[in-house]
Amino acid sequence: MERNMIEIVEAKTKKQMLDFVKFPLKLYRKNKNYVPSLTQDEINITNPKKNLSLGTSEVKCFLAYKDGKLAGRICGIICHHSNEKNNEKAIRFSRIDMINDIEVTKALLKAVEDYGREKGLEFIQGPWGFDDADREGMLTHGFDEFSSYATAYSFPYYHEHLEKIGGYEKESEWLEYRLDPENTDPRFEKVAEMLQNRGYTDLTKKYTPSQVVKKYAKGFFECYNKAYADLDNFIPVDEKREKSIISTFATLINRKYFSVITNKEGKVVAFGVGLPYVGDAIRKARGNLILAVPGILKAKSNPRKVELALIGVDPEYRNTGVHALVATKFIQNAKKDKLDDIFLDPTLTTNLKMLNTWQGMAKTLRCKRQSYRKYLNK
Numbered sequence: 001m002e003r004n005m006i007e008i009v010e011a012k013t014k015k016q017m018l019d020f021v022k023f024p025l026k027l028y029r030k031n032k033n034y035v036p037s038l039t040q041d042e043i044n045i046t047n048p049k050k051n052l053s054l055g056t057s058e059v060k061c062f063l064a065y066k067d068g069k070l071a072g073r074i075c076g077i078i079c080h081h082s083n084e085k086n087n088e089k090a091i092r093f094s095r096i097d098m099i100n101d102i103e104v105t106k107a108l109l110k111a112v113e114d115y116g117r118e119k120g121l122e123f124i125q126g127p128w129g130f131d132d133a134d135r136e137g138m139l140t141h142g143f144d145e146f147s148s149y150a151t152a153y154s155f156p157y158y159h160e161h162l163e164k165i166g167g168y169e170k171e172s173e174w175l176e177y178r179l180d181p182e183n184t185d186p187r188f189e190k191v192a193e194m195l196q197n198r199g200y201t202d203l204t205k206k207y208t209p210s211q212v213v214k215k216y217a218k219g220f221f222e223c224y225n226k227a228y229a230d231l232d233n234f235i236p237v238d239e240k241r242e243k244s245i246i247s248t249f250a251t252l253i254n255r256k257y258f259s260v261i262t263n264k265e266g267k268v269v270a271f272g273v274g275l276p277y278v279g280d281a282i283r284k285a286r287g288n289l290i291l292a293v294p295g296i297l298k299a300k301s302n303p304r305k306v307e308l309a310l311i312g313v314d315p316e317y318r319n320t321g322v323h324a325l326v327a328t329k330f331i332q333n334a335k336k337d338k339l340d341d342i343f344l345d346p347t348l349t350t351n352l353k354m355l356n357t358w359q360g361m362a363k364t365l366r367c368k369r370q371s372y373r374k375y376l377n378k
Contacts, residue, residue: 004067006104008111011061011073017043020061023073024097025286028153035147035279036287037135042095045075045130052240053130056081061095062111064104072098072105076112077130078119082235091116093126094134096158105161109168117376125171125373127152131235132228133245137174137346138162142367148307149279150345151176151369159370167374172232174346175355176367179308181334181342183362188331191324199264202325209253212260213246219268220260227271227312231348252276252296256333257306259326269317272326277305277341305341306334311357323357331361 011020021042028034044050046059057079064072077092093112098104113124127138135152140159147153162168203212213220225236237245257274281295299305308330313323334342343366347354 004103006071006107007065008107009063009065010111011046011063016063017046017061019070020063020073020075020095021287023063023070027097027099031153032283033144033146034153035149035151035283038282038289038292039287040289042287051130052244053079055240057130059130060112060115062108064098064108066099066101066104071101072096072108074098074108074112076115077128078116078121079128079130079235082233085235086233089120089122091119091121091124092128093124094129095152096127096138097154098158100155100157102161102164105158106165109165113374113376121376123373123375125233126371128233128371131237131241132231133237133241137172137369137371140368140370141365142176145176145366146279148277148343148345149275149282150307150309151367162372168372169374171371171373173349173368173370175344175349175365176346176369177344177358177363178366179334179342179344179358180362180364181331181339184331185359185361188324188328191321192328195320195322195325200269200322200325201262201264202329203260203262204255204258209255209258212258216260216262216268217242217246219262220271223268223271223314224310224312226314229315231351252278252300254300254303254306256337257303257308257330259329261322261325263317268314269320270313270322270326271310272308272312272330273310274306274308274330274342276300276303277307303337304339305343306330306339307343307345309345311354313353318353327357327361 011017021039025036046061048054057077059075059077061075074096075094077094079092083090098108116124128136138159139154143156221237221242228234252275254276259272260268261270263269276299278296278299281292281299285291311326346369
């Protein structure tokens with residue numbers, strides 16, 4: 001075999017998909033900041049019976065071999081729902097991992113580019129997943145910070161390769177902040193008290209998280225879809241995905257860091273979801289959910305780190321200050337629990353409403369990540 005030969009193979013068999021899922025575990029085996037995806041989820045991303053996103057998307061997974069040894073992986077996603085919504089012809093690349101060899105990176109991206117050209121698409125963008133519950137963006141700053149379950153870690157050479165390969169330009173950017181609940185604006189509590197007097201209610205003070213999910217899931221997701229509608233490449237959550245998201249995250253919710261706000265008419269107008277940090281448990285279990293369960297349950301019952309995964313306000317209520325009800329609860333409980341860490345999951349730089357929500361709290365930048373775009377006819 002010719003030395004330095006790179007071969008790209010579409011992952012179709014069960015063995016190939018297992019290699020696709022396990023490759024990053026080997027690549028990051030000595031890295032303490034990497035948190036894998038759950039093997040049980042990733043192994044089924046091409047299975048329409050398991051991956052509900054395949055009703056509106058299609059996907060191909062590719063493996064790269066250098067001199068016969070596995071050297072990288074990538075998948076290409078065509079999200080028809082997003083393309084129709086945005087009147088675009090795009091293919092997304094996702095789940096990109098590779099050794100530090102730019103030729104391997106080029107070959108992986110070319111596989112997805114060619115897939116897009118075959119489908120008559122005009123540009124490639126990524127890393128983007130199937131939807132907004134999937135991991136998005138490539139790390140560009142904060143390589144010494146731990147990842148959350150919602151984010152993909154990457155070595156510095158990942159983005160260096162993208163910036164050296166011709167045609168790939170910066171697209172979207174996300175910021176991640178560490179918050180300091182001990183140094184907050186006292187006006188948060190005053191605004192929250194005023195809103196309570198006006199009939200705004202945090203349902204989690206009356207109901208358990210499971211009761212809230214059961215009674216108000218429809219209103220929650222309606223508010224969610226409105227709150228995020230204008231963000232880059234946002235895909236509304238449909239009824240099928242609602243059930244999947246609920247089953248994934250409902251068991252992780254700790255009542256202290258979960259808020260669903262209604263107005264006096266009972267309409268859901270705002271929400272906040274803080275999740276106990278389970279990255280340590282998942283990393284220790286190497287992506288095996290069953291092995292991770294004890295650590296996950298321990299983190300849920302006694303959280304030491306909390307990641308603020310979601311916070312949103314119905315556009316009609318953005319000027320009411322209703323986000324103060326969510327922020328105040330998080331702040332008060334973070335102080336009571338004396339958390340070791342509280343941090344925001346990635347927030348788009350275009351999501352000014354979200355970033356402004358935490359203006360009254362001292363924060364420091366943890367990480368940055370971004371996506372890239374390349375036009376296929378260039």
